[in-house]
Each structure stands twice: as structure tokens, then as C-alpha cells.
Amino acid sequence: MSTAQSLLQWVGAALLCVAVIVVVRTATFPSYQTRPPPCNATDQDFIPATRARLDRLSQAVTFRTVSYEPGRGTPEELRKFLAFLRASFPALHASPLVTREVVGNFSLLYRVQGSDRSLKPALLAAHLDVVPVTEEPGWEAEPFSGQQKDGFVYGRGTIDCKHNVLGQLEALEFHLNRGHRPRRALYLAYGHDEEVSGHYGARKIGELLEERGVKPEFILDEGLTVTKGVVPGVGKKVAMVAITEKGYVTVKLSVRVKGGHGSMPEKESAIGILSQAVTNLERNLQPNLWGSGPERDFAEHLATEMSLLPRLLTANLWLFTPVVRWVLAQKPSTNALCRTTTAVTRFNAGIKDNVIAPEAVAIVNHRVHPKQTIQEVLEHNLKVIDDPRVKMEVVESLVPAPVSPSGPESAAYMAIQESIQQIYPDSLVAPSVLMGNTDTRHYWNLTSAIYRFSPNVMTPEDLTRFHGVNERISVQDYERVMNFYFHLMRNVDKPLVVRRHEHDGDL
Numbered sequence: 001m002s003t004a005q006s007l008l009q010w011v012g013a014a015l016l017c018v019a020v021i022v023v024v025r026t027a028t029f030p031s032y033q034t035r036p037p038p039c040n041a042t043d044q045d046f047i048p049a050t051r052a053r054l055d056r057l058s059q060a061v062t063f064r065t066v067s068y069e070p071g072r073g074t075p076e077e078l079r080k081f082l083a084f085l086r087a088s089f090p091a092l093h094a095s096p097l098v099t100r101e102v103v104g105n106f107s108l109l110y111r112v113q114g115s116d117r118s119l120k121p122a123l124l125a126a127h128l129d130v131v132p133v134t135e136e137p138g139w140e141a142e143p144f145s146g147q148q149k150d151g152f153v154y155g156r157g158t159i160d161c162k163h164n165v166l167g168q169l170e171a172l173e174f175h176l177n178r179g180h181r182p183r184r185a186l187y188l189a190y191g192h193d194e195e196v197s198g199h200y201g202a203r204k205i206g207e208l209l210e211e212r213g214v215k216p217e218f219i220l221d222e223g224l225t226v227t228k229g230v231v232p233g234v235g236k237k238v239a240m241v242a243i244t245e246k247g248y249v250t251v252k253l254s255v256r257v258k259g260g261h262g263s264m265p266e267k268e269s270a271i272g273i274l275s276q277a278v279t280n281l282e283r284n285l286q287p288n289l290w291g292s293g294p295e296r297d298f299a300e301h302l303a304t305e306m307s308l309l310p311r312l313l314t315a316n317l318w319l320f321t322p323v324v325r326w327v328l329a330q331k332p333s334t335n336a337l338c339r340t341t342t343a344v345t346r347f348n349a350g351i352k353d354n355v356i357a358p359e360a361v362a363i364v365n366h367r368v369h370p371k372q373t374i375q376e377v378l379e380h381n382l383k384v385i386d387d388p389r390v391k392m393e394v395v396e397s398l399v400p401a402p403v404s405p406s407g408p409e410s411a412a413y414m415a416i417q418e419s420i421q422q423i424y425p426d427s428l429v430a431p432s433v434l435m436g437n438t439d440t441r442h443y444w445n446l447t448s449a450i451y452r453f454s455p456n457v458m459t460p461e462d463l464t465r466f467h468g469v470n471e472r473i474s475v476q477d478y479e480r481v482m483n484f485y486f487h488l489m490r491n492v493d494k495p496l497v498v499r500r501h502e503h504d505g506d507l
């Protein structure tokens with residue numbers, strides 16, 4: 001046999017081995033999906049989306065509680081919104097079990113007293129502020145109208161996240177009206193400036209709770225949602241419970257040149273130099289790190305629920321990680337899980353048509369992958385810009401959040417999963433990474449069990465509504481939001497027991 005023939009035989013045998021491993025791993029990959037526990041709720045345990053409840057959500061949207069910049073807000077609107085909340089939920093505001101504090105002038109902290117002091121409190125969070133409306137003409141209903149149309153409530157805040165504020169308060173009001181006396185103390189924390197980093201709201205709440213020695217069993221804030229048609233290869237709904245958040249670093253790029261008359265320009269302008277720099281950043285993305293961080297768990301939790309090809313790839317990441325990285329990098333929503341993202345969010349230069357701009361400034365917002373450091377992000381930028389005329393300064397930064405426990409070893413995570421599956425019995429649940437940031441950055445010292453999840457459904461078409469045009473929630477989803485919080489309040493109102501890790505209950 002020639003050397004070439006024997007080499008071919010060896011290659012053939014190696015390929016066969018690889019194929020066998022791939023097939024065996026695909027066929028035997030473990031399932032992480034457990035059956036939803038039976039829900040003993042009766043008809044009386046259901047909060048219907050009545051006219052009054054829908055109108056309260058609509059009315060909440062009409063308060064223009066927009067936050068623009070740290071320290072600048074809409075005090076009058078916030079004040080009116082707080083008064084509206086007080087008037088809208090009379091039972092909880094009159095209850096001797098509930099205390100209400102205004103923190104940092106406009107943020108709210110409620111405490112519901114529990115009868116069993118051995119149980120650590122639960123903390124549900126959300127925020128009162130909303131992002132501004134940038135593209136008014138594209139809206140099918142006025143963005144601050146709260147208009148109800150075709151089975152939806154429209155407007156800023158309907159999914160980010162007045163639905164969570166109102167949903168939690170509706171659930172608590174419902175509970176108290178039925179004479180419920182909780183065993184576990186419950187905190188509700190509503191910051192008023194989450195969209196501009198929470199420096200005056202959630203930070204103050206976090207400091208206050210720390211001073212008082214409050215150590216919650218877990219914290220649940222806004223976050224990822226139940227998704228439908230968003231996760232490649234998975235037909236069922238997937239509830240994504242974020243167990244960590246990407247970090248961020250915002251940088252300011254600037255170029256200064258000599259100004260002058262528009263009739264006698266130099267070869268290059270500040271605008272041209274800076275444009276080249278941001279083009280370099282957009283053409284040379286930060287490295288694709290998918291699979292090296294907690295996002296890998298997300299895929300592996302869903303592997304057995306995927307159609308054949310994605311399942312084969314996910315069950316064999318030892319071989320196919322580069323392929324998965326390439327596939328996920330093709331869409332903005334999945335690319336966000338792959339790498340530190342680079343968004344050029346502002347670009348300013350020039351004051352007059354015939355004056356050469358002496359300075360051009362761009363702001364670049366990066367969301368940092370859990371396995372990358374901020375230093376590495378900045379070094380990458382300097383390398384690809386490769387122009388000493390472009391100055392780079394860090395405006396603000398935050399390291400990726402600590403990873404919270406998930407799976408059967410975490411009783412709090414399982415209580416959230418159980419509550420999701422009681423409301424969405426056909427949904428899968430998987431731990432994930434939030435690509436944005438929440439007020440929980442100010443709560444890291446309170447507990448290591450921090451989760452970010454909003455109990456409404458998002459389809460691919462809905463993703464751009466978030467901070468975008470035609471933000472809306474369906475009536476059915478809002479009903480699910482209220483009932484999710486109601487179930488969660490019930491499910492955690494007892495000692496939470498850690499379950500042994502096992503796969504006996506697999507689907």
C-alpha cells in the first residue's frame with residue numbers, strides 16, 4: 001500500500017470516529033428541562049385583565065416619566081406618577097403590613113411585613129422611568145397615550161417596564177384584598193432613573209438596604225422575556241432568565257484640528273478622521289467569544305429541544321463552536337450574545353456651513369462580554385483605530401455582573417422557573433445573559449441570587465419595539481404578567497428547598 005493510500009485510510013478512520021462521537025453525543029445529550037410542577041391554583045386565584053386593570057396600565061403610560069441624563073429628569077411627571085400609584089392601589093397603601101418610602105426624591109421602596117422572621121425577604125424590582133421617544137411619526141398610537149387598540153396597550157413603558165411595576169402592584173393588591181398575610185417579607189423597589197444608570201434611585205435604595213442589613217433570598221428585576229421564534233432551532237417558547245448582565249464601557253472619541261474658512265480646507269478634516277476611526281471600529285468587531293461564558297449553558301439547556309442540525313451542533317460544541325459562533329453572529333439579537341458589541345450612539349461636529357469644524361466627537365457604547373475585560377476592549381479599539389490623532393477617553397464603565405446560581409441547586413431560580421411554567425406551561429426555561437443593564441448593578445452587595453426576567457412574550461418582530469417605535473403589550477401578556485407575579489409571591493411564601501441535581505424528571 002502506498003503512503004498516500006495509508007494516509008487516506010487513517011484520515012477516513014479518524015473522520016469515522018469523529019462522526020460516531022458526534023452522533024452518540026447528539027443522541028445522548030442530557031435534557032435540562034423539567035416538567036412544570038402541578039399548579040393548585042383555583043379560579044379564584046386568577047387575576048383577570050379587567051377593564052379597570054387595563055385602564056390603570058394605560059393611565060400609567062400617560063405619565064411622561066422620561067429620563068434623559070443622570071441627574072436630569074422629569075420631576076413633575078414623577079411626582080404625579082407616584083400620586084397615581086398611591087391612589088390606584090388603596091388596599092396595599094392602607095395595609096398595616098405595608099410600609100412605603102420615597103427614596104432619592106422619586107424612587108419607591110415598599111416593604112410588606114412577613115410573619116416568619118426566619119425567612120429571608122424576597123425583592124422584586126422594576127423602574128418608573130422610560131426612555132424618550134425619538135421617532136414619533138412611526139407610531140400607530142400616540143406614544144404616551146396608553147391607547148388600547150386591537151388587543152394591545154400601546155406606549156412607552158408598556159414593556160420597559162411599567163408593566164412590571166403595575167403587574168407587581170396588582171398582584172400584591174389582589175393578595176391583600178383576599179386577606180393574605182405573607183410569611184416571607186417582600187420588598188418592591190422601583191428606581192426612577194434606571195435608563196440613565198440608576199445613580200440617584202436604585203443606588204440610594206441599594207445603600208439604604210445595605211445600611212439596614214437587609215439580605216434578600218433573591219432579587220428579581222426586569223430583563224429577558226419569554227421568547228417565541230427568537231432562539232435558532234427551537235420551536236417552543238423559551239423563557240430566558242438572565243443570571244448575569246454584560247458589562248459596559250462608554251468611550252468618547254475626539255479629534256481636534258485647526259478650524260478656519262470653509263474655502264481653504266486642509267487635506268483631512270476632524271470629521272473625516274473621526275469617521276475613519278468609527279468605520280474601523282465597525283469593520284473590525286471585538287472578538288467573537290460565544291461559548292466561553294455563561295451563554296454556553298443557555299444553548300446546552302435547550303439542545304434536546306432543538307431541531308436536528310442545531311441540536312447536533314450544540315451537543316458537539318467541542319467540534320462546532322466556530323460554526324455556532326458564525327451562525328449567531330449574523331443577527332443583532334444573537335450577535336449580542338457572542339461578543340462585546342460596539343454601538344456608535346452619538347456623532348457631533350460642526351456649527352456652520354462655511355466654517356471648518358475644529359472638533360469632532362463620537363460616543364461609542366460597548367456592552368462587554370462576560371469573558372472580556374474592559375481593558376481588553378479598550379486595547380482592541382486603540383489597535384483598530386490606529387491613529388494617534390484620535391483621542392479616546394472612558395466616560396463610564398461597569399464590569400460584567402457576577403453570575404447567579406441557577407438550576408436545581410438554586411431554590412430561588414427554581415421558584416422563578418416554577419412560576420414561569422405555571423403561567424406558560426408550554427415554555428422551556430433556560431439561564432441566560434442579559435445584553436443590557438438593569439438597576440440590579442446597585443444591588444450586588446445584597447445577595448448573590450439576582451435574576452432578570454420580564455414575564456411577557458417577545459417575537460423577533462417585537463425586539464425593535466424595546467426602546468423603539470410602537471412599544472406595546474398584548475392584553476393577554478399583561479394578564480400573564482400580573483398572574484406570574486401573583487404565582488411567584490405564593491411560590492416563595494414558604495421555605496425554599498434546594499433540590500438535588502438529577503434528571504429523573506426530564507421530559
Ligand SMILES: CCCCCCCC/C=C\CCCCCCCC(=O)NCC(=O)O
Nearest residue numbers: 195223224225230231333334436437438458
Ligand atoms: C439566542 C437568542 C437571544 C436573543 C434574546 C433576545 C430577547 C429579547 C428580550 C428582551 C430584550 C431585553 C433588552 C435588555 C434590556 C435591559 C434593560 C435596559 O434597557 N437597560 C438600559 C440599558 O441597558 O441601557
Ligand SMILES: [Zn+2]
Nearest residue numbers: 127160161222
Ligand atoms: Zn427597563
Ligand SMILES: [Zn+2]
Nearest residue numbers: 131160195467
Ligand atoms: Zn430600558
